[in-house]
Amino acid sequence: MAGSETAGTTKTAATTGETRPAVKCLVWDLDNTLWQGTLLENDELRLRPGVLKTLRALDERGILQSVASRNDHADAWPRLEALGVAEYFVLPHIGWGRKSDAVRTVAEQLNFAQNTIAFIDDQHTERAEVAYHLPDVRCYDAAEAAGLPDLADFAPTVTTDARRRRAMYQEKFRREAAQSEFNGPDEDFLRSLDMRMRIARADADDLARVEELTLRTSQMNATGVHYSDADLRALLTDPDHEVLVTTVEDRFGSHGAVGVALLERQPASWRLKLLATSCRVVNFGIGTHVLRWIADQAALADVHLEADFRRTERNRIMEVAYRFAGFNSKPCACQDGRAADTDAPADVQRLHLVPQRQAAPTTLTATGPVLWSGDGAEKPWA
Numbered sequence: 042m043a044g045s046e047t048a049g050t051t052k053t054a055a056t057t058g059e060t061r062p063a064v065k066c067l068v069w070d071l072d073n074t075l076w077q078g079t080l081l082e083n084d085e086l087r088l089r090p091g092v093l094k095t096l097r098a099l100d101e102r103g104i105l106q107s108v109a110s111r112n113d114h115a116d117a118w119p120r121l122e123a124l125g126v127a128e129y130f131v132l133p134h135i136g137w138g139r140k141s142d143a144v145r146t147v148a149e150q151l152n153f154a155q156n157t158i159a160f161i162d163d164q165h166t167e168r169a170e171v172a173y174h175l176p177d178v179r180c181y182d183a184a185e186a187a188g189l190p191d192l193a194d195f196a197p198t199v200t201t202d203a204r205r206r207r208a209m210y211q212e213k214f215r216r217e218a219a220q221s222e223f224n225g226p227d228e229d230f231l232r233s234l235d236m237r238m239r240i241a242r243a244d245a246d247d248l249a250r251v252e253e254l255t256l257r258t259s260q261m262n263a264t265g266v267h268y269s270d271a272d273l274r275a276l277l278t279d280p281d282h283e284v285l286v287t288t289v290e291d292r293f294g295s296h297g298a299v300g301v302a303l304l305e306r307q308p309a310s311w312r313l314k315l316l317a318t319s320c321r322v323v324n325f326g327i328g329t330h331v332l333r334w335i336a337d338q339a340a341l342a343d344v345h346l347e348a349d350f351r352r353t354e355r356n357r358i359m360e361v362a363y364r365f366a367g368f369n370s371k372p373c374a375c376q377d378g379r380a381a382d383t384d385a386p387a388d389v390q391r392l393h394l395v396p397q398r399q400a401a402p403t404t405l406t407a408t409g410p411v412l413w414s415g416d417g418a419e420k421p422w423a
């Protein structure tokens with residue numbers, strides 16, 4: 042599912058006039074590219090000029106970095122550690138196979154399209170081999186290493202979560218390793234993660250992350266409607282609207298902001314205008330938990346719940362979630378006498394639910410602001 046998140050595009054179009062996706066992962070050769078010298082020849086290895094600055098700059102922008110090197114892993118990895126840069130790399134491929142195979146495998150393991158991968162190597166023959174087998178991968182000469190951060194290809198839109206992206210992938214790989222070693226039902230594995238879900242009223246700092254979520258989560262977005270930063274900012278202070286952001290943590294680390302919901306209060310019903318959840322957490326059922334939590338709050342408030350839904354080619358999973366939660370298309374008295382809707386696109390359906398109290402999930406702990414009365418203080422879902 043992670044690969045269904047569309048790539049961010051570069052801020053400025055390439056010189057061809059077309060916008061191509063920003064690079065999401067750069068794969069480094071080691072000998073005479075990352076470091077000066079050749080490991081096998083027992084050279085005294087040091088990072089090439091400008092390389093450390095590039096590693097740090099790309100890392101801060103959320104661009105992942107990997108390794109494709111012809112060496113023995115057991116010899117090369119300790120050198121990266123000694124140089125203090127091992128932490129920057131995910132999924133290193135240090136061995137004796139073809140570089141194109143290493144680059145392809147990195148793309149597959151990350152679930153990234155090949156046109157979001159870049160490769161840097163001092164050897165023309167290696168670049169040509171990768172370019173031949175993987176024509177969408179962008180190849181760079183080692184001489185360009187110091188200048189990469191200045192290229193538009195390496196200038197994605199940077200968000201709060203982007204700065205943690207590498208750490209989040211490293212946590213994900215540890216989580217997956219734990220899951221593959223776990224013997225027992227999936228539900229027991231989920232409990233073993235010690236997951237905490239927090240639903241909170243969004244503040245201005247959350248909005249960039251929220252906007253990115255609504256752009257990137259096309260499969261998990263119930264309306265396919267994009268709410269801009271300005272749209273949502275205006276609603277933050279609107280007493281009739283709630284902009285809610287969901288974050289999830291577990292014993293491996295934080296998943297960051299993984300969900301956004303936009304709720305409009307009406308006298309007899311609450312209207313869910315936007316519900317989007319990151320594909321990163323679909324296996325944990327976070328979208329369903331958020332939907333059930335909102336239904337529980339609506340039941341406590343004694344109001345009906347409505348949800349805007351627009352079928353797109355990609356969001357069938359959301360339709361299933363709504364239907365499974367009991368939403369349907371039948372008319373209800375709570376809709377009587379309401380002024381015509383002016384801000385919803387014409388092809389948006391209005392789904393409806395008479396909500397019931399919902400039991401808290403058994404696989405995680407959850408907190409959220411009390412929406413139905415009082416000051417909105419955050420309370421455990423119980």
Ligand SMILES: [Zn+2]
Nearest residue numbers: 345373374375
């Ligand atoms: Zn109703």
